[in-house]
Amino acid sequence: xxxxxxxxxxxxxxxxxxxxxxxxxxxxxxxxxxxxxxxxxxxxxxxxxxxxxxxxxxxxxxxxxxxxxxxxxxxxxxxxxxxxxxxxxxxxxxxxxxxxxxxxxxxxxxxxxxxxxxxxxxxxxxxxxxxxxxxxxxxxxxxxxxxxxxxxxxxxxxxxxxxxxxxxxxxxxxxxxx
Numbered sequence: 609x610x611x612x613x614x615x616x617x618x619x620x621x622x623x624x625x626x627x628x629x630x631x632x633x634x635x636x637x638x639x640x641x642x643x644x645x646x647x648x649x650x651x652x653x654x655x656x657x658x659x660x661x662x663x664x665x666x667x668x669x670x671x672x673x674x675x676x677x678x679x680x681x682x683x684x685x686x687x688x689x690x691x692x693x694x695x696x697x698x699x700x701x702x703x704x705x706x707x708x709x710x711x712x713x714x715x716x717x718x719x720x721x722x723x724x725x726x727x728x729x730x731x732x733x734x735x736x737x738x739x740x741x742x743x744x745x746x747x748x749x750x751x752x753x754x755x756x757x758x759x760x761x762x763x764x765x766x767x768x769x770x771x772x773x774x775x776x777x778x779x780x781x782x783x784x785x786x
Contacts, residue, residue, distance in 0.1 A: 707756050708732060708784050715750035719743040727784070733763075734780045741765065744778050751782060759783045 708727065712734065716722070719739040726733045738744040744765060751760045760782040768777045 711754050711756050717743055717746045720747045730783055732782055732784060736778060738776045741776055744776055756785050757782045758785060
């Protein structure tokens, strides 16, 4: 026999979501995906900037090292120039004492000798002895005729005894042309 049930059956109702909620959920999912994508993009940018900063810091360290080397080079170069100037000045000043000694000894006649020669700031004082006053006058005239010596002045000349001999003790001053 066939049974026919005329009572309404209990069917499961399909879950009907209103379209506004459905669109809201889809929009929310899209926004969350956009936020995740944007966060990923920003993290990539941050990583790239940090890598760039690290590379520039390394370049800065290299440049600072190079700058220190340049400063050391400049310092060494300045010291070298100062030393060169000192050497050149010494070479220049070396000529004056040589010329002085050469002129003083060249002009020295027989019978005159030196006991002291002192140079202070370009003014030379000479002390010595001579056998006669004429030998001393000849020496002073010779010094006056020199082209490297100026202002030759006989400061003192006096007769003295040296053992059994009568001699003249003298002092002169003059300037040296450089």
